[in-house]
Amino acid sequence: MRNIFKLTGLICLLATTMAHAAHTEAKLVLATAAARPGDMIWAGVDLKMDAGWHTYWKNAGAAGLPTKIEWQLPPGVTAGEIEWPLPQIIPPTEVITYGYEHEVVLLVPLTLATNLNPGPLVLKADVSWLECKEQCVPGSAKVEATLNIGSETKISANAAMIESWRGRVPKAGNIFPFRAAWEKPATGDMRPLLLVLPVFEHDKWPPITGANFFPDASDEFEVQAAAEMISNPSVEFEFRKLVKKFSGDWPKQISGVMVIERNGNREGYEVKLPVSGQAPAIAGTSSATALPSQSLWKMLVYAFIGGLILNLMPCVLPVIALKILGFVNESKSEPLHIRAMGLVYAVGVLVSFLALAAVVISIKAAGHQAGWGMQFGNPVFLACLTVLVTLVALNLFGVFEVTISGRALDAAGTLASKSGAAGAFFNGVLATALATPCTAPFLSIALGFAFAQSAAFIVLIFLAVGAGLAAPYVVLSWNPAWLKFLPKPGAWMEKFKIAMGFPMLATTAWLFNLASGSYGKNVLWLGLFLVVMALAAWIFGEFFQRGRKRRGIALAITLVLLIGGYAYALENQLRWRETVAETATTGSLKESPDGIDWQPWSPEAVAKARSGGRPVLVDFTADWCLTCQVNKKTSIEISSVRAKLKELDAVALLCDYTRTPSNILTELKRFDRAGVPLVLVYPKAAAEPPIVLPEVLTPGIVLDALDRAAH
Amino acid sequence: MKKLSILLTAMVFAAATFAVEIGKPAPDFTGTDINGKTVKLSDYKGKIVVIESYNSDCPFCMNHYTTGAMQELQRNLAAKDVVWLIVDSVNKKNPSYRTPEQARKELADQKITATAWIDDHSGDIGHLYGMKTTPHMFVIAKDGTLAYDGAIDNRPQPFGDPRTAKNYVSAAVDELLAGKPVTVSQNKPYGCGVHYAN
Numbered sequence: 001m002r003n004i005f006k007l008t009g010l011i012c013l014l015a016t017t018m019a020h021a022a023h024t025e026a027k028l029v030l031a032t033a034a035a036r037p038g039d040m041i042w043a044g045v046d047l048k049m050d051a052g053w054h055t056y057w058k059n060a061g062a063a064g065l066p067t068k069i070e071w072q073l074p075p076g077v078t079a080g081e082i083e084w085p086l087p088q089i090i091p092p093t094e095v096i097t098y099g100y101e102h103e104v105v106l107l108v109p110l111t112l113a114t115n116l117n118p119g120p121l122v123l124k125a126d127v128s129w130l131e132c133k134e135q136c137v138p139g140s141a142k143v144e145a146t147l148n149i150g151s152e153t154k155i156s157a158n159a160a161m162i163e164s165w166r167g168r169v170p171k172a173g174n175i176f177p178f179r180a181a182w183e184k185p186a187t188g189d190m191r192p193l194l195l196v197l198p199v200f201e202h203d204k205w206p207p208i209t210g211a212n213f214f215p216d217a218s219d220e221f222e223v224q225a226a227a228e229m230i231s232n233p234s235v236e237f238e239f240r241k242l243v244k245k246f247s248g249d250w251p252k253q254i255s256g257v258m259v260i261e262r263n264g265n266r267e268g269y270e271v272k273l274p275v276s277g278q279a280p281a282i283a284g285t286s287s288a289t290a291l292p293s294q295s296l297w298k299m300l301v302y303a304f305i306g307g308l309i310l311n312l313m314p315c316v317l318p319v320i321a322l323k324i325l326g327f328v329n330e331s332k333s334e335p336l337h338i339r340a341m342g343l344v345y346a347v348g349v350l351v352s353f354l355a356l357a358a359v360v361i362s363i364k365a366a367g368h369q370a371g372w373g374m375q376f377g378n379p380v381f382l383a384c385l386t387v388l389v390t391l392v393a394l395n396l397f398g399v400f401e402v403t404i405s406g407r408a409l410d411a412a413g414t415l416a417s418k419s420g421a422a423g424a425f426f427n428g429v430l431a432t433a434l435a436t437p438c439t440a441p442f443l444s445i446a447l448g449f450a451f452a453q454s455a456a457f458i459v460l461i462f463l464a465v466g467a468g469l470a471a472p473y474v475v476l477s478w479n480p481a482w483l484k485f486l487p488k489p490g491a492w493m494e495k496f497k498i499a500m501g502f503p504m505l506a507t508t509a510w511l512f513n514l515a516s517g518s519y520g521k522n523v524l525w526l527g528l529f530l531v532v533m534a535l536a537a538w539i540f541g542e543f544f545q546r547g548r549k550r551r552g553i554a555l556a557i558t559l560v561l562l563i564g565g566y567a568y569a570l571e572n573q574l575r576w577r578e579t580v581a582e583t584a585t586t587g588s589l590k591e592s593p594d595g596i597d598w599q600p601w602s603p604e605a606v607a608k609a610r611s612g613g614r615p616v617l618v619d620f621t622a623d624w625c626l627t628c629q630v631n632k633k634t635s636i637e638i639s640s641v642r643a644k645l646k647e648l649d650a651v652a653l654l655c656d657y658t659r660t661p662s663n664i665l666t667e668l669k670r671f672d673r674a675g676v677p678l679v680l681v682y683p684k685a686a687a688e689p690p691i692v693l694p695e696v697l698t699p700g701i702v703l704d705a706l707d708r709a710a711h
Numbered sequence: 712m713k714k715l716s717i718l719l720t721a722m723v724f725a726a727a728t729f730a731v732e733i734g735k736p737a738p739d740f741t742g743t744d745i746n747g748k749t750v751k752l753s754d755y756k757g758k759i760v761v762i763e764s765y766n767s768d769c770p771f772c773m774n775h776y777t778t779g780a781m782q783e784l785q786r787n788l789a790a791k792d793v794v795w796l797i798v799d800s801v802n803k804k805n806p807s808y809r810t811p812e813q814a815r816k817e818l819a820d821q822k823i824t825a826t827a828w829i830d831d832h833s834g835d836i837g838h839l840y841g842m843k844t845t846p847h848m849f850v851i852a853k854d855g856t857l858a859y860d861g862a863i864d865n866r867p868q869p870f871g872d873p874r875t876a877k878n879y880v881s882a883a884v885d886e887l888l889a890g891k892p893v894t895v896s897q898n899k900p901y902g903c904g905v906h907y908a909n
Contacts, residue, residue, distance in 0.1 A: 136904075
């Protein structure tokens, strides 16, 4: 009798559960009807909800419960994690949740062991969920499906349906350069977070009409669902979310799905974003005001040290030759005069850096992106610098003099100090111009920071770099004691000066090569112009400056040669001021038959390689970036790295910054860099963030990073 | 018009930023209970107050009551002179709304021993405290400051025995009574979304 009561109770309980949970229907579907041992097949739990009812995503949001699948699988079959299609936002605004209405197929990869016996296999699972409309009801179902193990793989009638749901699963790999940053300090346990997508190849993508971020669930904090779009024309989109902290520190990283709407479609991208301490730069001047002063001081110190190290980078070496000559020149002068020269040199450097800062600020104000060394992507700048450096070499060779009294090396007094000042100032300008294609350790951090700040910070950081660059000379010129180590001035100096012309000439050759990248074969006309200019310089020096008779004719010939050469070679033939169309590169960028098989970089190429489970090496480089070239020769394009890349089946992607396309600048900014070099190694595991290598590489650093990426 | 809507959104954000906060005075409210009596939070100053966001049709709440775990907690805390306020913010159009008569019957049937069951169908108290789910629990210290805001326990399931879970409310009350700082003062509440009026 008691048992009958129990039974009746059980039936009643079952009946109520069934009645209540009738709003969602669950079944198990397989993409394959038959499979071979060792295959990976896709299973889907298909949930169909009645109108108005919904079930939940892996992070249910402010309320609700994620759907759970508990498998009962025969031996030899293992289930992976659920892959969740992109959910939708479910109101009301006070309690926003993430879930699915009408239908969803939760996808699970099933791996079949290689030793499975042929025949039918029954796959079972207990599915439980919470379904809600005006009320919430827990639901559950036992589902099953049969899979035939045999010698061939056959798709099932559900294959297309499962495939289309797989297309709705957020894509892995950071295709878009999203950024996250705290907008300001916390108010209690709430803190506003800004999520930004910087400008991203406008012409190639349909305009983005909406965006949101669906966070992964966390016990320590909650990224709240409400999103407030911020109208900011200088970025693709920007929106604000509130983060509520429950315990621990403010998160350093947020993960989840970034949702983009365009063309009437929603696309999801899995992201893991580091949360930077201050607002992203692109937002403009207003957001940079809340910058903590402590980090500014740190960045100023970095900028100074970076400038100091810049003296040792390959770009500035030719100028060092000039400086050595300058010091020898001055060694016999008054200590006071030497100090003055040191300071004038520093002023030359600082003024040049101010000019650079002004250019960067104006470019940013115009809504474009600025990068360190970007002027080297401009052929007009390259042509001018080539001409300038050639003239410096010719001057060192003694073909002509820059100053009237320059040849009178022993002349002292006010005149010499004046002309010496002009020379020292010019040295400072030249050192800066030649320093820009290099970045140095510390410098890249400071510049990456500076490019993201308001005008005042850019000026401060640039001045700090300039101060660092000039500091060794100012310090040396301040202490006359060291001058004793220099040889006595004399006739040898004229020979030394000529010898110093050769490093300068080497710089000309390098710049000429860079210019050829923009002008192609026509660069010949630039070369011919350099020859005509050299001839003009010789006539000027020999017959005007040092000549006694008919100096007017010499000057006239000089001008005719210069103007004629310019008009014919540069304007008429080279058309040097016209921008040259970029040539698209596709296919392998191998440098030698047994070299690394470089492929052109694109965000899509990175995502593709990572979805194939392969580690990726990305080299952001430029022809004019000497640090990059040195890195490549010593630590990347070497046999041990080639062998390691082959061994790990890694993909090597080359990104040429030579002509600074904006999407590369965007990518560099993601890693807080203002310019190249930037070498990244993406780990095999697609969820892991890339390893950022330091600016100056050794083979050990590259090999070690590749090894870590493969595990 | 666009500017106005931006301003309004900004205000919503500002309001959300200044919701209840741990360690700050819990905002006072006045409500009417199911017997028509006026209930004022500040009347209970000097006592520990537990607030429960309630909807017995929600399977999470239902499980706490059908297993008797919630009533047990209410009795235990009442013995420690703790006030327990049920706040029911379900709107009048929702099938889970209880008229005062239905609520009085439910209170008796379920043997609920709360100090008061406040009918908050306007959602005013729920919004004031940022109640997200049922059950969403709050503990207010004797000095009127908020000591706990979050889930009832660490077991977000509509089935099984809640007594096997770590109950955050009873832990917070015990720590307050012992004069100790509350170890877990905040976490994410679980449950069904509160069915507020539109």
